[in-house]
Amino acid sequence: MRLRRPARVRVVVAGAAPLLAAGVLAGCSLGGPDPDDAARTLAAGLSKGDVTSVPTTGDGTRNQADLERVVGDVGGTQRVRVTSVEEDDGVTTAELRHRWTIGGASWTYDTAATLVEQDGAWRVRWESSVVAPVEEGETLGVRTTPAERGDVLGADDAVLVTARPVVRVGIDKTDVDPDAAGTSAERLA
Numbered sequence: 001m002r003l004r005r006p007a008r009v010r011v012v013v014a015g016a017a018p019l020l021a022a023g024v025l026a027g028c029s030l031g032g033p034d035p036d037d038a039a040r041t042l043a044a045g046l047s048k049g050d051v052t053s054v055p056t057t058g059d060g061t062r063n064q065a066d067l068e069r070v071v072g073d074v075g076g077t078q079r080v081r082v083t084s085v086e087e088d089d090g091v092t093t094a095e096l097r098h099r100w101t102i103g104g105a106s107w108t109y110d111t112a113a114t115l116v117e118q119d120g121a122w123r124v125r126w127e128s129s130v131v132a133p134v135e136e137g138e139t140l141g142v143r144t145t146p147a148e149r150g151d152v153l154g155a156d157d158a159v160l161v162t163a164r165p166v167v168r169v170g171i172d173k174t175d176v177d178p179d180a181a182g183t184s185a186e187r188l189a
Contacts, residue, residue, distance in 0.1 A: 035115045038122035039082045039094035042113055046080040046131065057116060058126040070131045073141040076102030102142055109133055
C-alpha cells in the first residue's frame with residue numbers, strides 16, 4: 001500500500017526552495033564591499049600605466065605622477081596580477097606580481113599594497129613601493145651593459161685567448177722619411 005502526501009505539503013516545499021535560494025544569495029551580497037575588487041582595479045591600472053581611477057586614500061593625479069616617476073624610464077610593457085588578498089590582525093594586504101617585458105627579456109618582482117575600508121569602499125594606501133620594491137625617492141631604469149669578454153678555451157679547458165693588455169709596436173710612416181721606412185722596419189723587426 002502506498003501513502004500519498006497531501007498536495008499542500010508539496011506546494012509548501014516547492015515554494016520554499018526558491019525563497020531559501022534567494023535568501024542564501026541575498027546573504028552573500030550583504031557582506032559589504034570586497035577588497036578583491038580594489039586589488040584587481042589596482043593591478044589593471046598598473047598594467048595600463050594609468051592609476052588615476054584606482055580607488056586610493058590619496059590623490060589619483062599625484063599617484064599617477066609617482067608611478068611615472070618610479071617606472072617612467074623602464075619602457076617595455078608591464079602586466080600585473082593579484083596573487084592574494086589576505087586579512088591579518090586587522091590589516092588587509094594585496095600581494096601583486098609584476099612582469100615586465102623589455103625587448104626579448106622579462107623581469108618579474110612582487111609588491112604588496114595595503115587596503116583600507118573608507119567611506120564604505122576599499123581603497124589602496126598609495127606608496128611608491130606598490131609600484132616597485134623601491135624606497136621613497138628611488139626610481140627604476142633600464143641600461144644595457146656589455147658583457148666582459150670571456151676566455152676562449154681549448155681542449156681540457158686550456159685558455160687559448162684571454163683578455164689582457166695589448167701593446168702595439170710599429171712605425172708611423174707619416175713620421176718617417178719614405179726612403180728610410182724600409183730600413184726602419186727592418187731594424188724594428
